Amino acid sequence: QSALTQPASVSGSPGQSITISCTGTSSDVGGYNYVSWYQQHPGKAPKLMIYDVSNRPSGVSNRFSGSKSGNTASLTISGLQAEDEADYYCSSYTSSGLFVFGTGTKVTVL
Amino acid sequence: EVQLVESGGGLVQPGGSLRLSCAASGFTFSSYAMTWVRQAPGEGLEWVSRISDSGGSTYYADSVKGRFTISRDNSKNTLFLQMNSLRAEDTAVYYCAKSGAPLGSGRRSFDYWGQGTQVTVSS
Numbered sequence: 001q002s003a004l005t006q007p008a009s010v011s012g013s014p015g016q017s018i019t020i021s022c023t024g025t026s027s028d029v030g031g032y033n034y035v036s037w038y039q040q041h042p043g044k045a046p047k048l049m050i051y052d053v054s055n056r057p058s059g060v061s062n063r064f065s066g067s068k069s070g071n072t073a074s075l076t077i078s079g080l081q082a083e084d085e086a087d088y089y090c091s092s093y094t095s096s097g098l099f100v101f102g103t104g105t106k107v108t109v110l
Numbered sequence: 111e112v113q114l115v116e117s118g119g120g121l122v123q124p125g126g127s128l129r130l131s132c133a134a135s136g137f138t139f140s141s142y143a144m145t146w147v148r149q150a151p152g153e154g155l156e157w158v159s160r161i162s163d164s165g166g167s168t169y170y171a172d173s174v175k176g177r178f179t180i181s182r183d184n185s186k187n188t189l190f191l192q193m194n195s196l197r198a199e200d201t202a203v204y205y206c207a208k209s210g211a212p213l214g215s216g217r218r219s220f221d222y223w224g225q226g227t228q229v230t231v232s233s
């Protein structure tokens with residue numbers, strides 16, 4: 001079970017849009033529409049931001065959106081705000097019936 | 111309000127055992143699969159184990175298979191993780207997490223997480 005590949009860091013200025021990629025294989029990201037995204041602030045538990053590739057849970061800002069193409073999923077944050085500064089992790093269901101997380105991306109608001 | 115409260119963490123010597131618990135409230139516990147996720151110091155999230163709503167199906171990461179056992183008591187709304195033959199690399203904060211839905215859309219995500227319990231394996 002190799003971790004999904006994410007960029008280590010992404011940054012942007014307030015108001016800008018950023019995109020975080022999450023690359024897997026046909027046995028996980030590419031094989032199922034079961035990619036989810038989590039936000040984690042330092043010292044806090046992760047928070048679900050996107051499920052099933054592109055669905056937002058109730059209460060999550062519509063500035064967060066998800067998509068997928070082939071073996072790569074993406075999380076886009078539009079209208080970047082200071083409170084968006086956090087670590088972000090993708091996750092996918094796999095053909096083995098297990099789950100795998102991404103390597104994590106630190107988002108910095110400049 | 112959904113609440114997940116982990117307990118049972120602590121300092122243990124290599125080769126030792128610990129049993130983590132996760133007390134759930136605010137939802138119909140017996141209808142949802144549950145998962146353990148861990149995070150080593152300064153590292154990312156690692157999926158550890160999952161158990162079906164009934165407890166009849168269990169799944170493990172290769173890194174813990176044969177050493178860890180997940181279980182649940184639906185009458186007490188509690189999830190467990192029995193950890194044996196602990197290694198230094200098992201040192202992490204352990205989170206329990208609830209599946210996003212009992213069936214259909216969202217069931218392969220984790221919508222509520224506990225605050226975590228620290229497990230430290232060291233001599």
